[in-house]
Amino acid sequence: MAVYTQVSAETLEEFLAEYDVGTLRSAKGIAEGVENTNYFVETSQARFILTLYEKRVDVADLPYFLSLTAHLAEKGLPVPAPIEDRRGRALQDLCGRKACLIEFLSGVSVDEPGVRHAQAAGQMLAEMHLSAADFADRRPNDLSVAGWQALHHELEGELGGISPGLDRLVGDELRHLAACWPQHLLAGTVHADLFADNVLFSGDRISGVIDFYFACTDLLAYDLAVTHAAWAFDGDGAARPELGEALVAGYQAVRPLSEDELGALPDLCRGAALRFLLTRAYDWINTPPTALVTRKDPLAFARRLEHYRAA
Numbered sequence: 001m002a003v004y005t006q007v008s009a010e011t012l013e014e015f016l017a018e019y020d021v022g023t024l025r026s027a028k029g030i031a032e033g034v035e036n037t038n039y040f041v042e043t044s045q046a047r048f049i050l051t052l053y054e055k056r057v058d059v060a061d062l063p064y065f066l067s068l069t070a071h072l073a074e075k076g077l078p079v080p081a082p083i084e085d086r087r088g089r090a091l092q093d094l095c096g097r098k099a100c101l102i103e104f105l106s107g108v109s110v111d112e113p114g115v116r117h118a119q120a121a122g123q124m125l126a127e128m129h130l131s132a133a134d135f136a137d138r139r140p141n142d143l144s145v146a147g148w149q150a151l152h153h154e155l156e157g158e159l160g161g162i163s164p165g166l167d168r169l170v171g172d173e174l175r176h177l178a179a180c181w182p183q184h185l186l187a188g189t190v191h192a193d194l195f196a197d198n199v200l201f202s203g204d205r206i207s208g209v210i211d212f213y214f215a216c217t218d219l220l221a222y223d224l225a226v227t228h229a230a231w232a233f234d235g236d237g238a239a240r241p242e243l244g245e246a247l248v249a250g251y252q253a254v255r256p257l258s259e260d261e262l263g264a265l266p267d268l269c270r271g272a273a274l275r276f277l278l279t280r281a282y283d284w285i286n287t288p289p290t291a292l293v294t295r296k297d298p299l300a301f302a303r304r305l306e307h308y309r310a311a
C-alpha cells in the first residue's frame with residue numbers, strides 16, 4: 001500500500017479552500033504505488049489526485065517534474081497537469097510533506113499488454129520526446145552508468161545473497177557498458193520509467209501517462225530501451241519479441257531512429273536492464289521485511305539482461 005501520510009478530511013478541506021476546485025466530496029487513499037502517498041480526491045467540480053512526496057523524492061527536483069508535466073499537458077499530451085491554487089502555486093506544504101494536487105486521468109493500466117498496447121506506448125514515448133524538445137529545464141540522470149557503478153559499489157558482496165553469480169554478472173556488464181556507452185546520440189527530456197503500470201488505457205488508446213519522478217535529460221534512444229526492457233517480456237521474464245517490435249515500430253512511426261541509434265539499441269537495452277536490476281536489488285536488500293511495500297524481483301531484470309547479452 002502507499003499511504004504513508006494520513007490527511008484528515010478537515011485538513012483536506014482547508015487545503016482545497018486555497019483552490020478554485022469546488023468543495024470536497026470524498027477522498028480515498030490509493031493502495032497502488034510504492035514511492036509516494038496518493039489520494040483520490042473528488043470535489044463538487046472534478047476528480048483529482050493528491051500526491052504527498054515521501055522521503056525518496058528529492059524536494060529540489062519537484063519543480064522540474066511539475067514544470068515538465070505542465071509543459072507536456074499544455075502540448076495536449078495525456079499527462080496529468082499540476083493544479084495551481086489561486087496564488088499560482090502548484091507545489092505546497094501539507095502534513096509535513098511537499099504535496100501537489102494533480103489532474104485525474106481516466107483509464108486503467110494493463111497487466112498483460114498486447115501488440116497494440118506496445119505500439120501505442122512506443123508512439124506516445126516518441127510524441128513525448130518531440131513535445132519536450134523545447135522544454136528548457138535540465139536534470140542529469142543520476143541513474144546512468146556512474147550511478148550504476150556507485151550502486152554496485154554499495155551492493156558489492158551482497159548481490160550473491162540474492163543469487164549466486166549475480167555480482168559477477170553485474171561487474172562484467174558494468175565494465176562492458178562503461179567502455180561502450182554511446183556519448184553522441186540525440187539527448188533530450190526522457191520519462192525513464194515508462195513501465196506498463198505508468199500508462200493508462202481506454203481500450204487501445206492511451207488516456208494517461210503518469211509517474212514522471214525519474215524524468216531527466218538523457219539519450220532519447222535510452223528511453224526507448226528502458227521501455228523495451230519494461231514491455232517486451234512477459235510476467236515470468238520470457239521475451240515477447242512481437243511486443244518489442246511493435247514498440248519500436250510505434251516509436252519510429254513518430255520519430256524515426258538514426259542509424260547510430262539503431263546500432264546502439266542493443267547496448268542501451270543492456271543498460272536499461274542493468275539499471276532496474278540494480279535499483280531492485282538495492283531495494284531488495286535495504287527494505288526491511290516489516291515494510292508495507294512489496295519488493296520487486298531483481299532477478300526478473302537479471303533474466304532480461306541475460307537475454308539481451310545473448311541476442
Ligand SMILES: Nc1ncnc2c1ncn2[C@@H]1O[C@H](COP(=O)(O)OP(=O)(O)OP(=O)(O)O)[C@@H](O)[C@H]1O
Binds near residue numbers: 049102197
Ligand atoms: N494523474 C492520475 N490520474 C489517475 N490515476 C492516477 C494518477 N496518478 C496516479 N494515479 C493512480 O495512483 C497509483 C499510484 O501512482 P504512482 O504509480 O504515481 O505511485 P508512486 O508511489 O508515486 O510510484 P511507483 O509506481 O513508482 O510506485 C497509480 O497506479 C494510478 O492508479
Ligand SMILES: N[C@@H](CCO)C(=O)O
Binds near residue numbers: 193195276280296
Ligand atoms: N518501474 C520500476 C520501479 C520504479 O518506478 C521497477 O519496476 O523496478
